[in-house]
Amino acid sequence: MKTEIIYKNGGHQWYFFGRDPNRDARLIDTNQFMITVGNDILLTDPGGAEIFPMVMTSVSNLVDVNRICAIFCSHQDPDIISSLPLWLSLCPKATVYYSWLWEGLMSHYGTQYLKNAKLLPDAGMRIEIGDRPFEIIPAHYLHSAGNFSLFDVEAKILFSGDLGGGFMPHDYPLYVKDFTAHFKLIEPFHKRVMTSNAAKHRWIKRVRKLNPVMICPQHGALFIENGVTEFLDWLEDLEVGRW
Numbered sequence: 354m355k356t357e358i359i360y361k362n363g364g365h366q367w368y369f370f371g372r373d374p375n376r377d378a379r380l381i382d383t384n385q386f387m388i389t390v391g392n393d394i395l396l397t398d399p400g401g402a403e404i405f406p407m408v409m410t411s412v413s414n415l416v417d418v419n420r421i422c423a424i425f426c427s428h429q430d431p432d433i434i435s436s437l438p439l440w441l442s443l444c445p446k447a448t449v450y451y452s453w454l455w456e457g458l459m460s461h462y463g464t465q466y467l468k469n470a471k472l473l474p475d476a477g478m479r480i481e482i483g484d485r486p487f488e489i490i491p492a493h494y495l496h497s498a499g500n501f502s503l504f505d506v507e508a509k510i511l512f513s514g515d516l517g518g519g520f521m522p523h524d525y526p527l528y529v530k531d532f533t534a535h536f537k538l539i540e541p542f543h544k545r546v547m548t549s550n551a552a553k554h555r556w557i558k559r560v561r562k563l564n565p566v567m568i569c570p571q572h573g574a575l576f577i578e579n580g581v582t583e584f585l586d587w588l589e590d591l592e593v594g595r596w
């Protein structure tokens with residue numbers, strides 16, 4: 354599994370894990386991210402149960418998994434979070450953040466593990482990991498009905514969940530370079546799984562105000578530099594919720 358530092362600042366690191374060449378071909382490829390803030394560690398959308406052994410091995414090669422204090426779930430899909438009971442058996446004290454809407458569904462991953470769930474209100478909230486502020490912003494209907502993006506306020510990095518993702522070929526590059534080709538690839542995914550144009554415009558307006566320098570979707574390639582604006586402009590013009 355590919356492990357890469359996508360950003361660093363002082364003693365803090367932002368890691369990407371993904372592109373496992375040995376995964377079953379039926380599995381959609383997923384991007385997992387870890388942020389280390391001093392002694393505290395945040396995992397965002399840590400992935401499915403199927404790839405847990407690879408992600409866990411990559412993480413534990415770098416850090417002590419006991420330091421994981423927060424797990425953010427953009428939504429309730431199995432590719433996002435079916436690894437949750439496995440992670441929580443290793444770091445049972447971690448706080449798990451997800452929409453209030455999914456309490457009944459998420460509990461099926463194991464009520465015995467979900468002792469430190471933080472149910473997110475629809476408006477989102479601000480949290481701190483170590484001394485670092487994060488903004489959890491609403492992305493409802495993009496695509497899940499209870500859906501959030503996670504914004505690292507100081508690094509200005511946005512973890513966008515399925516927004517910006519797509520069904521990608523194996524061994525896809527980590528950063529988007531050819532926008533025309535990339536948008537062609539991710540267009541069918543956005544048209545089909547993003548369900549509301551009004552919600553899409555609300556999200557874009559909020560994200561433009563945040564002015565991120567990097568957008569990290571849970572699938573496919575990351576948008577950096579002018580790629581951020583290219584992506585937001587492209588999404589703004591795309592009619593979603595159709596097939």
Ligand SMILES: [Fe+2]
Nearest residue numbers: 428430496515
């Ligand atoms: Fe999803």
Ligand SMILES: [Fe+2]
Nearest residue numbers: 430432515571
């Ligand atoms: Fe996904």
